[in-house]
Amino acid sequence: MKTKEFIDLRSDTVTLPTEEMLEAIRHAELGDDVFGDDPTVNKLEELAAKKMGKEAALLVASGTQANLVSLMSNTKRGDLVILEAESHMYWYEVGGLSAIAGLLPWPIESNLGVLDPKDVEVAIRPKDIHFPEPALICIENTHNRHGGTVVEPDQIKAVSEVTKAHGLKLYMDGARIFNAAVALKVDVKEFTKHVDNLMFCLSKGLSCPVGSIVVGNQEFIEKARKTRKILGGGMRQAGIIAAPGIIALEKMIDRLEEDHKNARLLAEGIAKVDGLAINLGIVQTNMVHFDVGELGITANQFISELEENSVLALTLAENKIRMVTHRGIEKEHIEKTLSILESIVKELRLKR
Numbered sequence: 001m002k003t004k005e006f007i008d009l010r011s012d013t014v015t016l017p018t019e020e021m022l023e024a025i026r027h028a029e030l031g032d033d034v035f036g037d038d039p040t041v042n043k044l045e046e047l048a049a050k051k052m053g054k055e056a057a058l059l060v061a062s063g064t065q066a067n068l069v070s071l072m073s074n075t076k077r078g079d080l081v082i083l084e085a086e087s088h089m090y091w092y093e094v095g096g097l098s099a100i101a102g103l104l105p106w107p108i109e110s111n112l113g114v115l116d117p118k119d120v121e122v123a124i125r126p127k128d129i130h131f132p133e134p135a136l137i138c139i140e141n142t143h144n145r146h147g148g149t150v151v152e153p154d155q156i157k158a159v160s161e162v163t164k165a166h167g168l169k170l171y172m173d174g175a176r177i178f179n180a181a182v183a184l185k186v187d188v189k190e191f192t193k194h195v196d197n198l199m200f201c202l203s204k205g206l207s208c209p210v211g212s213i214v215v216g217n218q219e220f221i222e223k224a225r226k227t228r229k230i231l232g233g234g235m236r237q238a239g240i241i242a243a244p245g246i247i248a249l250e251k252m253i254d255r256l257e258e259d260h261k262n263a264r265l266l267a268e269g270i271a272k273v274d275g276l277a278i279n280l281g282i283v284q285t286n287m288v289h290f291d292v293g294e295l296g297i298t299a300n301q302f303i304s305e306l307e308e309n310s311v312l313a314l315t316l317a318e319n320k321i322r323m324v325t326h327r328g329i330e331k332e333h334i335e336k337t338l339s340i341l342e343s344i345v346k347e348l349r350l351k352r
């Protein structure tokens with residue numbers, strides 16, 4: 001059990017709901033959402049659609065469910081889906097896109113999450129009796145495994161020109177799209193206007209306890225609603241999930257800036273610790289990746305040392321560690337983490 005005295009930098013998913021969210025849950029007006037009767041869910045879905053500049057939205061249980069629902073609503077079984085090689089959908093969603101959606105993933109490399117339109121063009125193979133039908137191109141923004149990097153609106157536009165030219169759809173896993181918007185100081189619609197549909201998460205930096213939202217045109221969302229049902233995701237008095245979601249969209253977006261500042265502070269501190277390697281250029285939002293290989297220690301071993309000192313982080317690769325800032329992590333937690341990192345590195349050096 002992880003308790004409160006830990007500085008928990010594993011993910012922004014660990015954020016707890018605010019007092020105002022808990023109050024809103026307590027007082028939410030409820031109905032049966034499978035019948036379309038939950039006024040709080042309806043309000044959240046309308047608000048989300050408006051904020052994203054799309055026709056409609058659908059509340060789902062998680063980011064993984066949002067991606068699966070979207071994949072299934074954009075394709076048919078046996079289709080080809082072109083996605084980024086380090087994407088969450090490819091790495092961390094239990095292969096649902098093949099196991100459940102029946103799709104063939106076609107991963108392509110990118111530059112920190114930014115797909116080269118030429119590579120997308122090549123991946124869309126011509127009609128041929130031997131080939132599966134390409135149906136969908138997926139991007140991720142911000143990009144988790146690349147370190148929370150931002151795919152800029154123009155870069156999305158460039159990919160969308162290729163997808164449009166081929167009559168294919170462009171989908172965005174925008175789990176942390178508000179981090180991208182806050183980082184670039186632009187309206188989120190600057191990103192969403194170039195994609196056909198997308199999802200974003202309420203339960204990450206926005207601090208909600210549960211929930212993600214799929215957004216797109218009416219026809220797509222109608223299909224997604226039915227797909228959600230077949231996946232067992234039709235929720236009844238889901239207003240208790242939607243109520244904090246409304247607060248998230250109204251009040252929790254701008255504060256992501258604080259998380260970005262803290263991530264920067266952490267990253268710059270790490271850059272000063274001899275033995276830890278970091279690329280400051282990829283620290284664009286609330287994630288910090290660094291490498292401990294030079295110390296002759298694995299990420300898992302280093303993370304155990306951190307845990308001994310009440311700091312929690314995640315392993316990304318053999319020597320690579322991830323830390324994520326979020327609500328509840330203040331400047332003093334970053335300072336404490338940096339001094340713990342320094343003393344662990346010092347100890348390790350003495351032992352060698």
Ligand SMILES: Cc1ncc(COP(=O)(O)O)c(C=O)c1O
Pocket residue numbers: 061062063064065067088089140142143144173175176201203212
């Ligand atoms: C980019 C991205 N997409 C999707 C997900 C899945 O979200 P969930 O954990 O709610 O299923 C995550 C979770 O971290 C993510 O980072």
